[in-house]
Amino acid sequence: MTASNHLPVFSLREGSLPLLISIPHLGTRIPDDIAATMTPVAQRTDDCDWHLDRLYGFAQRLGASILTPTYARYVIDLNRPPDGANLYPGQDTTGLLPVDTFDKEPLYQDGHLPGEAEVARRRDAYWKPYHQALTEHLAALKAKHGKVLLWEAHSIRSHVPRFFEGRLPDFNFGTSNGASAVAGLAEALAGVVEQHGGPYTAIANGRFKGGYITRQYGQPAQGIHAVQLELTQITYMEEQMPYAYHEAAAAKVEPLLEKLVKTAMERVAAA
Incomplete structure (x- = not known):
């Protein structure tokens, strides 16, 4: 599906494993009609989850x-x-349409x-x-494999x-206090980071x-396990403009990320 300026709203690369990685804050584009109402700071898309792909x-x-x-958050x-x-009731957060x-x-x-x-227009054009796509692909993976891991x-x-x-902390694992995935998954992943022996905290x-x-899609009783990883950007990139990717730092983080994803898949498979 495309939005008003004819670009695809999302990209889905289908794989062979019972694993879907969603990166919902990766987008950087802002349609011209929306950009015309925004301040110059919006064009920097500072709060993008840079380079995660x-x-x-x-x-x-x-x-x-x-x-x-x-499109950008x-x-x-x-x-x-x-x-x-x-x-997060009682805490300051940004909303569905950040201002x-x-x-x-x-x-x-x-x-x-x-x-x-x-x-409502943006919800229909971009959010839905x-x-x-998320709902349909999770269902397809579950139908094929019986269980699926959603990695946010x-x-x-x-x-x-x-x-x-x-x-x-560098690695922040969330499973809605254990409700969105097999019991102990977030704690096990934090343990992998701690055992890694590097400079990272979890x-x-x-x-x-x-x-x-x-929270919405993680339904472990139905075979869909979801975990979110909020990773500090300082571990792999420059946190200020121009938000450059740091090859050497990223090269140290990527093997650990791969180990974490594989550990999560093993835990789900054994659940």
Whole structure:
């Protein structure tokens, strides 16, 4: 399906394994009609999950299916509920249609905040197609394999005072406090990082417990197991503009990521 400027809303690379990697904040494009209402800061797409398709390059070689969007989270956030409900009640978060950046810089020009009709239009044009693809492919993988792992790939700056104090752990695994996947999965993955012997830190179901996709689609009793990894960007890239990919740093992280994905698949298969 395509949006108003005729680009595909998402890309789905189908693989052979019972594994779907979703990267819902990878997109960087903003349609011209929306960009015309936004501030210059919006064009930087600062809060994109930069380069994760490159960092997860091993996944395609393994045989994973990979789902990615074209458009930026500033257009609409694919990892938020369609009604815009706060996933972390009492905490500051950005919404279904973000109106400011993680640093609280306004995304829209004065008088151009999206109204209800625009929210509904973007939900139909961008949010629904991604989630339809997600739903349908998970069902297809489950029908073929009996069980499926949904790996939600995310990244974030290591310091974002708006959302958390101090430095975030490097590997933040979320399974909605154990509800979205086989028991103990997040803790087991954090243990893999700790045993790795590198400079990385890890936590299970800490500040990030999994967003809408993890919570909505993770149904372990029905054979669909979902885990979110929020990875600090400092582990593989420059956290400030121009957001450059760091080859040497990424080369150290990628083998660990591959081990984590394989460990999760083994745990799911044994469940």
